Amino acid sequence: MENLYLSPSKKSVSRCWYCGLTIISLVLTLFLAPLTSTAQKTSDITGNILGIAPVISPANGTAIDGNAYANYHPDSVLYVTYPDGTPVEKEDSVGVQVVHYFGTSGDIFLWNDIDFGLCNGPWDGPGGGVLTVVGDTVYAIPPPGTEYTPGVDDDTVVVYVDDITNKDPTVFITSSKIDDDPNTYKWGEGSNPTKNEIQSAGALFSWGDPSLYGIDGKKGNPKDLWCAFAGDREDTDGSSYIDFEFLQAALWIDSIPEGSASGHFHSDGPDGGRTVDDYLISVEFQQGGADANVIVQRWTYDGLDSQGNPAYSYHVVPSDLVDTENGYPYGAILATVNTEKTYVTFPAFGQTETASITPYCSGVAQTPIEIPNMPYYNVNQWCEGAVNIGALFKLAEKPCYTISTVFIRTRSSGNGPSTLKDIPGPPIQLNITVGTTVAAIHTNVECYGTATGSITATADGEYPDYTYTLLSATNDSLDTKVSAGSVKFENLLAGGYRVAVIDAESCSSDTTDVITITQPPLLTVNAGSDIYVCYEDNEVDLTAAASGGTPGYSYEWFIDAGLSQSAGTGSQITVNPTSTMTYYVRATDQNNCTATDDVDVIVNPAISVDAGTDVYVCYEDNEVTLTATPSGGSGSYSYLWSTGATTASITVSPTSDTNYSVTVTDTGFSPTNGVACSATDDVDV
Structure with a gap:
């Protein structure tokens, strides 16, 4: 058993795509007339492939039935024959069958989105609507001047609304073929024949629901990721093709500054820009009628070309009911065009009219309601489908696998040399990883320059033991640990690290982003x-x-x-x-x-001075020499007597009793440090 994980991958960043519509919706659109019960042959590889994709969102699955309303119409039932389905839902002369009841299934829109005041909408029932069940819609066209990567997570809707003027900013501007290396593709401003012009396209990603059955009679697998997709075309006069390409390696476009006119595609695909076993699902809008050809192709190695280089191309493959060895899994693909006029709640190439809608409440028809200026699609003007990505790529058989991108575009014809025409926006980034993944948390260095950082890495997969390798930001191996659970790398300095893990089946993964251990400034x-x-x-x-x-x-x-x-x-x-x-x-x-x-x-040190003992003299013999004797300090002194003299000894001749004082300053300490240490003494004559 494998685990599936979803996370953003390579950036597909748009430039200033034109987006002038105020009501943007996924192009899985509204169909109002009852659907006649039919039987779907399991051996069909072309024609409409109808059924209900067994997914958790919207509730009761998403109906691929040629219309886009949940719970529509109460009497629409599809009996799908399958070869060995269990349990048996119905048996008759046709064989073992499963019932897909569109009248209670989910779809893209609930009529609750438009308030008619009748039973919360014209068609009431248990089926959910994508745009109300899933939540916030991820629009693939950003406001002008912003960057955007259409990443995918659980239950996500990605919507494109493209320019349809003769200055459409996203058309193929070189003669690009479906088998060409995508690295040679170039996009820019231009125009297309109206039959190849896309205005709206989108995709819903949701997981399998084990309470529902697919057209193969098997329950939905909660580990299978489904992609419900849709796209329109401006003109129904002539056959055209809309492609939904599922790539294992990332395909993305340039990050172009606002105002630039063109850019390139870039692919990590190792096999001619793709990866062997990539899938291309094409819906052919035929000239007239309400049937589509659903064409499934697989990227295949063709051997060496005339110059000795590996050659690759897409090859048409049937279901495994026709080719048990090489066919795609029956039930993994559903697709159809709209079989009757379809009213929508967003602009449809400017087509509008007054719509007469007969709502149903609890299965009872109500009085028709007329809605003026209702946008609509003509028959054969849009298509919808669903792909079980997990089953298509047989992920259950592979311990490790990655699918990175969904690429939507139109082309001129159904053969390999056909020219690619229009793209509604950047390729959708999936990065579905099957197998072991690794997550990491870290603690930063507490004190500058110390090895106190740590990284705890936890692998999630089905095949322990795990070998963890701690790498530097430049991919140098620093340490290795083996564990069935988490590991902790300790005693790390500040810097950038990554953790790589290999499980017991040799599936590898790593922490794509550099883990940065920081440290505070030096204290x-x-x-x-x-x-x-x-x-x-x-x-x-x-x-x-x-x-x-x-x-x-x-x-x-x-x-x-x-x-x-x-x-x-x-x-x-x-x-x-x-x-x-x-x-x-x-x-x-x-x-x-x-x-x-x-x-x-x-x-x-303490400093002192002795001016001597008092001196007694006669008036007639009054000349006296006074001497100051300092001690302590540094030993270098200056003197200042009360007479103004600055020598150690002075001679005085007082005519009356006189007091003389002397201050000694330590010149070996004071002058250089601005501190005056001194001592004073006096003597009477």
Whole structure:
């Protein structure tokens, strides 16, 4: 048993596509007349292939019956013969049959979308409508100047509305053939014959519903992805073809700046731009009548060409009821054109008229209602179909598989050399992966430069054990682990990584996007410049400021390099060292990352001066020499006496009792640091 996963793939980015319609809807359209019960031969490979696709959305499946209304019409029943269906729904002379009752099936539109005030709509019943069941419609045509990738997820509608003027911005502008390498295709502005002109096209993607039966008599498989598709043409005069191509490798178009006139297609397909076993489903609008030819083709290796190069082309294949070895699975494809005039709720090439609608409530016909200016399609002007992608590609038989793209376009004829004409918009990106996938979560580095990041990878598949390989952003192998479950790669530095996984069946997958482990900025702390103080004036405020890391800082101060003897906490502390000290600060951020810095407080040793003892002299013999004797400090001093003298000794001759003072300044400490450490003494004469 395999798992299927859906995720966006290669970008198909449009340029400024024209989009002038105010009501945009999927072109699976409205059909109002009763359908006559018919029998579908299981051996048919052309003609309308009618039935109900057994999908979960819309409710009761999506009817491929030539109209687009859910629960229409109460008396429309289709008995489909199949060879070995179980259980038996009905038996008669035709054989074993399954009943597809269109009167209760889902379809594209509910009449609830238009309020007639009658039983919530003209046709009431259990069948759901795509545009009301699925939810938001993903429009494939973006507003002008925007980029868009039509990616697909569960139960998704992708809608195209194209320009139909002679300046249609999305036509093939080179002579592109269906068998040509898509890398040679070029698109741009132009016009097409009206029979090849698409205005509206779209696709619905939904999973199989095990409560419903397909035309092969088998229950819907919840692991099968179905694609219901549709497209129109402007003119019914002449035969034309609309293609729905399902590609295993990605096909996308250029990202073109607004205002550019053309671009190219790009394909990852390894086999002539495609992959062997890709499928092309074409619906032929025939000249006249209400039948379509449904043509199924498979991309095939044809051997070497005349120059020795591999050659590939599409080959028509029947169902496996006709060719049991090489045919496509019967029941995997449904398709039809509209068999009667079809009224719609959006512009249909400008065709409008007054519609007379007979609504039904609980199976009872009501009074007809006339609606003026109702857009409509003529018979054979649009087609609808459904493809069981899972069954078509036989995914159940393959442990690993990928389908990337659905490509919608028209062409001129049914043979290989036919020329491609119109595209409604960018190819739809599927990237359906069958097999093992891997998802990853990561934790970022907490502190700058540390190996604290981690990646936890989880494989999802049917074939453990899984071999996980941790890769750098440049695909260098860094580590490998084997597990049946998740693995965790630890001790990682900041940077880019990917995780690849291989399961027991050698199916591989990886985390397509680079896993980026980030780190905060480097945490730093600044304790300020060294501080010089005098012994006698040693009170100092120390201030630290942190930056980087993860803000929300705390601080602690220490008096030892080992950071064990605390001196206080907070960004600022006050200290009173009596000798030179180094103070260390540690800043811690919200992630418990730390940074340290230190600051020296240089304390000048205590300085003193002795001016000597008081001196007694006689008036007649009053000349005295006074000498200042300093000590401490750096040993280099300057002097300033109260007389203004600047020498260590001075001679004075006072005529009365006089006090002399001297200030000694430590010149070995003070001048270079702006701090004046000094001492003063005095002496009486």
